[in-house]
Amino acid sequence: MTIQDTGVTEFPVRKPDVPFPPPQYADFRDRDGLVRSVLPTGCPVWLVTRHEDVRMVLTDRRISSNPSLPGFPNVAVTGGVPRQDQIPGWFVGLDPPEHDRFRKALIPEFSVRRVREWQPTIQSIVDAQIDAMLAKGDSAELVAELALPVPSLVISTILGVPPIDRDFFESRTKTLVSVQTTTEGERDVAVRELLRYLERLIALKQKRPGDDLVSRLLANGNLEPRELTGVVMLLLIAGHETTANNIALGVVTLLGNPRWIGDSRAVDELLRYHSVADLVALRVAVEDVEVGGQLIKAGEGIMPLIAGANRDDRNFGCPEDFDPGRTTRNHVAFGYGVHQCLGQNLVRAEMEIVYRTLFERVPTLALDTTPDLLRFKHDGTLFGLHTLPVRW
Amino acid sequence: MRIDVNDGRCVGAGQCVLNAPGLFDQDDEGMVKVLDQHPAGPDVAAVLQAVDMCPSGAINVTGF
Ligand code: HEM
Ligand code: SF4
Numbered sequence: 031m032t033i034q035d036t037g038v039t040e041f042p043v044r045k046p047d048v049p050f051p052p053p054q055y056a057d058f059r060d061r062d063g064l065v066r067s068v069l070p071t072g073c074p075v076w077l078v079t080r081h082e083d084v085r086m087v088l089t090d091r092r093i094s095s096n097p098s099l100p101g102f103p104n105v106a107v108t109g110g111v112p113r114q115d116q117i118p119g120w121f122v123g124l125d126p127p128e129h130d131r132f133r134k135a136l137i138p139e140f141s142v143r144r145v146r147e148w149q150p151t152i153q154s155i156v157d158a159q160i161d162a163m164l165a166k167g168d169s170a171e172l173v174a175e176l177a178l179p180v181p182s183l184v185i186s187t188i189l190g191v192p193p194i195d196r197d198f199f200e201s202r203t204k205t206l207v208s209v210q211t212t213t214e215g216e217r218d219v220a221v222r223e224l225l226r227y228l229e230r231l232i233a234l235k236q237k238r239p240g241d242d243l244v245s246r247l248l249a250n251g252n253l254e255p256r257e258l259t260g261v262v263m264l265l266l267i268a269g270h271e272t273t274a275n276n277i278a279l280g281v282v283t284l285l286g287n288p289r290w291i292g293d294s295r296a297v298d299e300l301l302r303y304h305s306v307a308d309l310v311a312l313r314v315a316v317e318d319v320e321v322g323g324q325l326i327k328a329g330e331g332i333m334p335l336i337a338g339a340n341r342d343d344r345n346f347g348c349p350e351d352f353d354p355g356r357t358t359r360n361h362v363a364f365g366y367g368v369h370q371c372l373g374q375n376l377v378r379a380e381m382e383i384v385y386r387t388l389f390e391r392v393p394t395l396a397l398d399t400t401p402d403l404l405r406f407k408h409d410g411t412l413f414g415l416h417t418l419p420v421r422w
Numbered sequence: 423m424r425i426d427v428n429d430g431r432c433v434g435a436g437q438c439v440l441n442a443p444g445l446f447d448q449d450d451e452g453m454v455k456v457l458d459q460h461p462a463g464p465d466v467a468a469v470l471q472a473v474d475m476c477p478s479g480a481i482n483v484t485g486f
Contacts, residue, residue: 089479137434137452144452359441360475370435370477 051337063324079338119260190242275414302361
């Protein structure tokens with residue numbers, strides 16, 4: 031793997047026959063300093079895989095989230111999705127203090143208490159999806175019929191998308207995340223349609239405010255309407271495929287570990303264990319900074335690998351085991367620092383309700399394929415399943 | 423043990439509320455609110471867990 035004369039390690043590309051997280055991460059954690067690597071896009075980066083180092087990178091003020099700075103890691107050609115730094119309001123790419131204004135405006139919408147108020151809504155969305163699944167027969171494709179629609183319908187309800195538009199909304203957001211079945215052109219069209227729809231939605235809420243997130247953000251006036259389009263788009267994209275992948279992978283893991291079905295501790299352990307957002311938190315140094323004994327120079331790209339940190343045996347006992355009973359819960363599946371996932375409490379509620387309802391209502395649920403034939407997302411930025419055939 | 427929070431740093435992730443529900447809450451703005459500033463006994467472990475998990479370093483504890 032190591033290209034001896036340069037000391038640069040090939041980036042561990044996901045392949046169908048290699049398990050996820052890549053086994054090389056264990057070797058990376060044991061090396062002195064950090065691992066120098068080059069992404070498939072040609073971008074040089076430092077790979078960070080130890081739990082302690084990942085948490086440091088995600089909290090150090092000398093390290094930036096701004097994708098328009100030179101040296102920022104470019105993981106994939108993001109066909110169709112607009113370049114993030116070009117959308118006003120895309121606050122995941124802003125550093126403090128600019129970031130604070132957006133985060134503060136949104137915190138009350140996703141607090142533990144607010145999410146508790148959304149539980150009955152989430153429950154009825156999940157019930158309706160399962161009703162439809164059961165009405166159709168004795169088998170289903172769980173990614174398309176449950177995992178993708180639930181987060182989309184939940185967030186569109188929270189945002190204040192009128193009920194008659196939610197199917198439109200769901201179908202366009204599905205096009206955005208279905209890498210395999212969608213062409214670049216189709217994605218472009220879907221992005222443009224969604225942005226246009228969101229602009230109309232915001233204009234509508236300006237005229238006729240309701241009791242919803244978009245209306246409240248407009249009313250408190252801290253964000254400009256044109257920033258709001260980017261904020262809403264971020265809420266949609268950040269929470270759709272991430273949640274869907276976790277829901278689907280979690281069903282497979284719980285079917286393989288049935289004694290944990292119904293235990294609420296399973297949710298956070300599933301998040302740690304699958305670490306679907308391994309490649310999501312990208313950074314660049316704006317000053318020289320030492321991480322894990324390694325000097326990173328200003329302008330060099332950094333990839334804190336979430337799955338690396340979440341399987342670090344310096345922090346977790348037997349990290350390769352799926353064990354919801356573990357007492358060490360400081361996983362970084364949602365990142366760490368000021369950008370730690372805004373939607374995390376919503377995700378926990380969605381996953382908890384989906385699993386409880388699904389296994390209660392469909393107690394004979396089983397895979398409708400053999401585990402080795404499951405189609406994992408080795409080709410996307412996020413880890414997950416393309417499809418999940420089940421029967422009952 | 424004494425808890426002090428810096429709500430200027432709080433990013434509202436709610437880790438404190440999840441780890442020590444009787445001791446922390448989030449106010450209407452979603453910012454951390456301390457319910458019991460001087461916890462003792464088994465609560466101390468829950469607070470230390472919350473300090474470790476708080477992503478923004480907003481919780482300070484002294485005297486334990
Ligand atoms: C299981 C599902 C999810 C996972 C694994 C996940 C993971 C993450 C991670 C790792 C980050 C940090 C990115 C960074 O540091 O650069 C993040 C940020 C974010 N997530 Fe999530 N996320 C999930 C679901 C959601 C949902 C449902 C929402 C919807 C509200 C959401 C909204 C956001 C936003 C807005 C940010 C940026 C926060 C900021 O910059 O302050 N996420 N997420
Ligand atoms: S865990 Fe930290 S950042 Fe999150 S709400 Fe509590 S004090 Fe604020």
